[in-house]
Amino acid sequence: MPAPGKNTRPIVIMGPTASGKSALALEIAKECGGEIISADSRQVYKFLSAGTAKPQGVWTDTPDGLLYLVDGIPCHLTDILDPRASYDAVSFVSRAHKAATEITERNRTPVFAGGTGMYIQSYWNGLDDMPEGNPAIREKLQDEINRNGHRYLHARLERIDPAAAAKIPPGNTHRLIRALEVHELTGKPISSFWTSQYFAVLPTHEADFLIIEWDKDVLSDRIRERTALIFDDMVEETKALLAEGYPADCPALKSLGYPQALDFISNSADRAESIHKIVTLTRAYAKRQMTWLKRYKNVPRIRLAKPEDWNPKRIARTIL
């Protein structure tokens, strides 16, 4: 056990999918006596492992409670959620705060690892105080879109909240619905909740942040190799979930790649097609993640150009 009073300043590892952030976070946790908090919207789910690149661990009874241990390192917010359950940024933030508090009380270092930029953003910069999502209102608004089109609802937003309407494209139905939902719940325009300076930087005085950047072609190769390697396991996981009675449209099975596994299982796509489709989707996802991370101009980056540059143990030692 680490000595009391030791530095427990959090470490936050970010990067696109297949960048190796989980492996790096694990090495860092081993080096500094830390525990991992997964900032990942998919690795939370039970039974989805291959397709989410969930670090393989074992649920273990410890003096600190029942924990998911990977190589002996506790990984929080991993493998905890029923595939039918939904998860969101606020749920992540409150669970992560609880985990971070407990880790710090044990005099250990919280090591965040995550590719879900919005979760990291929400945790470190906070979310403005708005009401939580309301499934009934969302469903009603979605029905209106299905009947009248999204432009019809966007015109309504234009009337009640021109500032928000200017920022939310009519086709972005998720954000459009959210804006109208907040208005219905509070009677106030969503833009009145927004504060400025929300997206520019991360609070580097509170934690050590690090972004992993790969040469795009090398990351692309890593994605291709990983997808070929995990595809059969994804198919098995998907079959097992269906056999257990989980619906094909449950939140977990909407994770990237699983719809393609479902297509393969139902014979509407062959193996090569399915893998190719997953690789394409994963690359596009990695690109979106990198675009998101570009905003954090005050965060240090580690740039990896060649496959040989990848040595998590060594990188962990150099940054600690």
Added chain:
RNA sequence: GCCGCGGUAGCUCAGUGGUAGAGCAAUGGUCUGAAAAACCAUGUGUCGUUAGUUCGAUCCUAACCCGCGGCA
């Protein structure tokens, strides 16, 4: 060898006698309780080759090359 069909963007294909377009991919971007979500913007071209007809050909004609199918 003969007959038929085809050759246009990275891929699948549409199209017009006045030098071209859609989807996907690609590239850049957006992001406040679904974020592995949902969106926005932007190209890309010797229109198989050569010759002919024409003021003008990617489009019509011919030959040739390549691919696919059928017949031998």
